[in-house]
Each structure stands twice: as C-alpha cells, then as structure tokens.
Amino acid sequence: MKFTCIKEEILNALLVVQRAVPSKNPLPILTGIKFKAEGDKVFLTATDLEIGIRCSFPAEVIEDGESVIPAKLIIELIRSLPDLPVFIESDPFTNSVEIKYGQSKAKINGYPADEFPDFVLTSGDLHFNMPGDVLAEALRQVIFATAADENRPVFTGVLLEIEESCIHLVATDTHRLAWRKILMETSLGSNIKFIIPGKTLNELVKIIGPEQKVDLTFTENQVLFNTDNTLVISRLIGGEFPKYKMVVPGECISKIRINTSELQDATKRAALLTNEGAPIVKMQITDDTLIVTSHTEAGHVHEELKTSRDGEQLQFAFNARYLNDILKVIGSEESYIEFTGPLSPGIIKPVSDVEYISLLLPVRLRGD
Amino acid sequence: MQSIYKLARDMEAKLHALLFEVKELKNKAQNLDEENARLRKELADIYREGFAGDAGSVDVTTHKGFINLLGLYDQDFHICNLYFGRKRAGDCLFCLAFLKKEQEPAAGQEIRGG
Numbered sequence: 156m157k158f159t160c161i162k163e164e165i166l167n168a169l170l171v172v173q174r175a176v177p178s179k180n181p182l183p184i185l186t187g188i189k190f191k192a193e194g195d196k197v198f199l200t201a202t203d204l205e206i207g208i209r210c211s212f213p214a215e216v217i218e219d220g221e222s223v224i225p226a227k228l229i230i231e232l233i234r235s236l237p238d239l240p241v242f243i244e245s246d247p248f249t250n251s252v253e254i255k256y257g258q259s260k261a262k263i264n265g266y267p268a269d270e271f272p273d274f275v276l277t278s279g280d281l282h283f284n285m286p287g288d289v290l291a292e293a294l295r296q297v298i299f300a301t302a303a304d305e306n307r308p309v310f311t312g313v314l315l316e317i318e319e320s321c322i323h324l325v326a327t328d329t330h331r332l333a334w335r336k337i338l339m340e341t342s343l344g345s346n347i348k349f350i351i352p353g354k355t356l357n358e359l360v361k362i363i364g365p366e367q368k369v370d371l372t373f374t375e376n377q378v379l380f381n382t383d384n385t386l387v388i389s390r391l392i393g394g395e396f397p398k399y400k401m402v403v404p405g406e407c408i409s410k411i412r413i414n415t416s417e418l419q420d421a422t423k424r425a426a427l428l429t430n431e432g433a434p435i436v437k438m439q440i441t442d443d444t445l446i447v448t449s450h451t452e453a454g455h456v457h458e459e460l461k462t463s464r465d466g467e468q469l470q471f472a473f474n475a476r477y478l479n480d481i482l483k484v485i486g487s488e489e490s491y492i493e494f495t496g497p498l499s500p501g502i503i504k505p506v507s508d509v510e511y512i513s514l515l516l517p518v519r520l521r522g523d
Numbered sequence: 524m525q526s527i528y529k530l531a532r533d534m535e536a537k538l539h540a541l542l543f544e545v546k547e548l549k550n551k552a553q554n555l556d557e558e559n560a561r562l563r564k565e566l567a568d569i570y571r572e573g574f575a576g577d578a579g580s581v582d583v584t585t586h587k588g589f590i591n592l593l594g595l596y597d598q599d600f601h602i603c604n605l606y607f608g609r610k611r612a613g614d615c616l617f618c619l620a621f622l623k624k625e626q627e628p629a630a631g632q633e634i635r636g637g
Contacts, residue, residue, distance in 0.1 A: 307606075329605075329615045397605050402620040498619055516614045 156192045156220025156245040156252075162236050164212040168199050169230050171210040171385055174358045176226040177203035184266045187223040190245070190252075191268075192216045200274070201226065206355045207274050208362070209386040220245055221268035222252050228263050229254075274388055277374045281317075283343055287367035287382065291360045292486060293324055293335045296511055298360070299480040301353035302328035312350040312392040314399070317343045325399050326353065331477055332399060332500075336510035350396055351378055355389035362387065402514065404495035404502065409466035411440055412506060415490045418445070419482040421458040425449040426475035428456050434475040435518050440468050449475075469494055471501065471517040478503075481513040562608045565595070589625050596622065 169188065177185055180203060189200040197214045200207065222245035232254060233241065242255040250265045294313070302310035316323040319342040324335045359380055363369060370381040373391075380387040425436040428449045439446040440462070447458040471494065482490065487505030494501055500514040592602045596618055601609050603617035611618070 327616065329617060330613050332616055397603075397617055401624075402616040404623075496623075499623065500616060500619075514616060516616060516619070519614070 156190060156222050156243070157218035158192045158197055158214040158216045159240050159242045160197065160212065160214035162233060162238055162241050162256075164214075165197070165241060166230075166233050168197075168210040168212040168384075169226075169233060171362055172199045172201040172208045173226050173230055174361070175201040175203055175206050175208040184223060184270050185272075186225055186227070187266050187271070188226045188229060189221065189223045189268060189271045190243070191221045193219050200271070202272060202274070204272065205352065206358065206387065206389045208358070209274065209388075211384045220247065222247075222250070223266040223268050223271050224252055224263055225265065232261060232263070274386075277377065280375065281344065281347060281373040282370070283339065284368055284370045285337070285339070287363040287369050288365040289337065290369050291363045291365070293337050294356050294360050296335045296484045296486065296513075297324045297326040297333040298353055298356050299484065300326040300328060300331050300333040300513070304328075308392050309350060309394040309396055311354075312352050312396075313356055314396040315349045315351060316396075317347040318345055319343070325396070327397070327399060327402075330474075330516055331481075332402060332514040333481070334399065334403075334512050334514075338510075348396065349373055349378065350392040350394065352389055352392055355387065359387055402500065403512070404493075404499045404514075407466065407493035407495050407502070409440060409464065409469050410491060410493045411445060411462040411464050412489055412491055413445060413460060413462045415482055415485055415487060415505075417460050418447075418490070419479060421447045421460055422473075422475045422478055422482070425456040425458060426479075428454050429475065435472050435520075436475045436478075437470070437472045437520075439470045440464055442468075466494075469497075471497070472520055473501070473515060474518055477515055481515060485511070485513070558610075559608075562600070566608070589622075592625065593622065 172188055176188065180186060185201075185203060187201075191198040191200070192214065193216065195213060195216060196211045197216065198209055198211045200209045202208070236256050239256045243252055244255075245252045245265070247268075250267050252263050252265055254261045254263070297313055301313060305311060310326075310328055312326075314323070314325040316325065320339045322337040322339060322343070324337070326333050355378075362385055363380075363382060367382040370379075372379040372381070376391050376393070378389050378391055422436055425447050426434040426449065428451050429435055430451055435449070437448045437450075439448075443462060443464060445460045445462045447456070447460065449456050481503050485503065485505045486509065487507045489506040491504050491506060492501055493504075497517070498519070500516045502512055502514055504512045595608075596602050599611055601607055601611045601615055601618055603615060603621050605617055606615075
C-alpha cells in the first residue's frame with residue numbers, strides 16, 4: 156500500500172472510525188485501524204465486533220494494498236503533523252508503515268491485515284433512507300432514555316417500529332420513556348420491529364452530517380447506516396421490547412405551557428442545591444406560575460416562572476437531571492407538561508408539529 | 524528471563540484471585556437462590572390467601588390480589604411482567620401502569636413512598 160493524501164482528510168476519517176475502536180479488548184488487532192488503498196480512495200475500518208465503522212477519504216493511490224495500524228499511535232501522529240501532504244507506505248513483510256511528511260518520516264509497527272475481522276454485509280431485508288438531520292434529531296430525542304445496565308439488554312437499545320409510513324423510535328430505562336414518530340412518504344411495511352443498541356446510535360448521531368442522506372438497511376440481526384463516505388454497521392439487540400403504549404397515561408388533570416429554556420435554566424439552578432446523587436427539585440403549579448424550589452442543608456432556591464395553566468393546581472417533584480435531559484432535546488421554544496395523577500408519569504412534549512413525547516415519573520417524597 | 528519460582532508464584536497469585544472470584548460468584552448465586560425461594564414463598568402465600576380467603580366473592584379476591592401486589596411493589600420488587608419479582612431501584616413506569624390498570628377494584632388505596 157502506498158498513497159499520498161491531505162493531512163486534514165486522513166485525520167477527519169481517523170477521528171470518525173476511532174469511535175469503533177474498543178478501549179479494552181482481548182484481541183490486540185482490534186485496537187488497530189485497517190487501511191485499504193484502492194482506486195482513488197483509502198478506506199479506514201475499525202470495529203469492536205459489536206459496531207463497525209468504515210470511512211473513506213480521497214487520496215492519490217500509488218499502489219493498492221492493506222495494513223492495520225494501532226489507532227492511538229496513528230491518530231496522535233497524524234494530529235501532530237504540520238500541514239503538509241502525508242505519504243504513507245506499508246511493508247507487507249514486517250506489517251509496518253512508514254509515514255513521510257516534508258523531510259521527516261516515522262515508522263509504526265502494525266498488525267497483519269488479513270487477521271483483521273471483515274464486515275459481513277448480508278443482503279438487507281428492509282431498506283429505506285431519510286435526511287441526516289431528521290434522523291439525527293429524532294435519535295437525540297430518544298437516546299438519552301436508554302438504560303446503561305447491560306443486564307437488561309433490551310433497555311440499552313432504541314426500538315425502531317414501523318407501522319406503514321410511520322416510524323416510531325422509543326427508548327426507556329423504566330423510569331422514563333421517550334417516543335418520537337417520523338412520518339415517511341411511503342409505506343415501509345407493518346409490524347416491523349428492531350432494537351438498535353444505544354451505543355451505536357450515540358456514535359451515529361455524532362457522525363451524520365446535517366446535509367447528508369442516510370441509507371438504512373436492516374437484516375435479521377444487523378443494521379447498516381450508509382452516508383456519502385461513511386458506513387456504520389451494528390448488531391441488533393434480540394428480545395421483545397415492552398409494550399410501551401400501555402404506560403402512556405390518558406386524560407390529563409392538569410396541563411401547563413412553559414418556555415423551555417427558562418424551565419431548563421431554573422431547574423439547573425435549583426439542582427445546584429440538591430443532594431448529590433439525588434437532584435430532586437420540587438415544582439408547584441399555582442394560578443399562572445410554576446414555582447421551582449430545592450431545599451437542602453446547603454441552602455435553598457426559589458424560582459417563579461410564568462406559565463399558562465389548564466386544570467388543577469398541583470405539586471410534584473422531578474429528578475432535575477432527567478428533566479433536563481428531556482428539555483435539552485425537545486427542540487421547541489415552548490413545552491407542555493401534562494399530569495394525569497400524582498403517581499402517573501408527567502408527559503412532556505413540544506409546542507410544535509413534531510410528534511414527540513417524553514414520560515418522566517415524578518419522585519415520590521416522604522409524606523406523599 | 525524470569526525464574527521458574529517467580530512464574531510459579533505469579534501463577535499462584537492468579538489462582539488465588541480466580542478462587543476469590545469463584546467464591547464471590549458462589550455467594551451471589553446463594554443470595555439469588557435465597558431471594559428466589561423467599562419470593563416463591565411469598566407468591567405462594569399470596570395465592571393461598573387469595574383462594575382460601577373466599578371462594579364466593581371474586582371482587583374481594585381481586586382486591587386482595589391488588590393489595591398483595593401493592594405490598595410487593597412497596598417492598599421494592601417489580602410487579603410488571605418484564606421483571607416480576609426482581610429487586611427494583613426507583614419507580615418503574617411499567618409497574619405503575621400495571622397498578623393503575625388494576626386500581627379500580629381497590630380505589631382509594633395509597634402506595635407508600637419508596
């Protein structure tokens with residue numbers, strides 16, 4: 156393998172694929188990035204066997220070939236190079252690569268390229284595409300609600316459910332639930348369900364550019380996201396996602412309309428004076444005001460926010476961190492918060508056409 | 524080159540660590556067994572009470588069943604079909620939705636804070 160490229164282009168591609176490089180892995184070769192020079196492009200690949208990312212960049216390829224180079228070394232080296240053309244040449248006999256820049260050069264010992272696990276791209280059962288910004292926004296609105304506990308794999312993923320031309324994205328950790336609907340122009344089928352790992356989607360939203368179109372392909376146990384120059388492949392999570400529609404409460408007894416960023420700021424300030432690990436803020440809906448308070452030995456905060464109320468006056472408490480997670484991604488200047496009862500989850504939704512709801516269980520305080 | 528004695532000592536240390544992990548696993552398995560047995564007994568008691576209490580009135584049985592589920596939930600166990608009987612940390616949307624559905628026959632009951 157022998158090629159010349161621009162420093163910025165190789166660095167950008169390296170930073171994309173490094174997201175799939177495992178920090179700890181019993182297989183040393185997986186700590187490497189596979190380079191494949193072919194035609195007028197170089198393809199970089201990294202995988203931790205759960206998620207794989209492939210990204211290409213333009214290069215003047217002098218000789219086709221492959222090589223696997225330790226990710227950390229090559230990224231740090233390329234990052235620290237001056238803005239000069241970079242020439243890379245691999246030696247297939249020693250598995251090393253030589254990087255030349257200006258009058259200088261460096262040599263990095265790599266791994267045999269034929270030992271690097273290859274992506275197995277089976278043909279897709281379901282295929283559709285959507286604008287990158289729509290997909291990224293919808294994913295951000297639900298990913299935060301996935302669980303971190305690997306003992307419950309189903310909850311570490313996002314459900315993608317297809318009902319004709321409607322795609323439902325749902326995530327829950329059983330304390331909160333986020334549900335976003337995306338309307339497509341054509342029907343994609345019915346009763347189709349996949350659970351995509353939250354980790355994969357977290358990486359994907361960082362990779363997708365706003366102007367890009369994303370092709371999605373699903374097989375029985377894999378999903379493939381394809382943009383102009385990047386491909387992300389991931390396993391799907393097996394198992395049955397719980398019947399999420401049953402937890403959405405019915406008629407509300409009280410509803411307020413409030414400025415999203417004002418509530419977010421007030422909640423953040425109130426959370427400063429809460430106990431570490433349990434950032435519980437109290438809220439009280441009075442006539443046209445939402446009072447946000449917190450009280451600990453360290454002090455107290457009292458904030459009053461203008462709202463418009465429809466229904467009963469209520470008092471409740473939320474985990475401030477969970478509430479902020481929702482307000483950060485709601486994507487609307489104003490939000491509705493609805494309540495159906497003291498033990499029912501609060502429903503938070505944007506004041507816009509976007510079909511999105513987030514459920515958050517109120518915290519029960521002593522004496523409730 | 525490391526001496527054979529040092530290699531053997533390292534291996535001994537590794538074996539000790541492994542043995543420690545096995546012991547930990549054994550303890551965890553025992554705890555789970557005990558918790559499982561306790562839950563089974565509790566469930567059996569619930570059913571026994573429910574059916575022995577009365578054979579005539581369905582309403583009363585349902586009411587008792589609801590109270591028992593409420594009791595289990597209050598003792599920090601899941602009562603939803605996803606994780607029934609498992610220890611829970613914090614409230615669960617699915618348990619509460621289930622309780623709400625079952626609440627009508629036992630209207631007026633309160634769930635303690637937890």
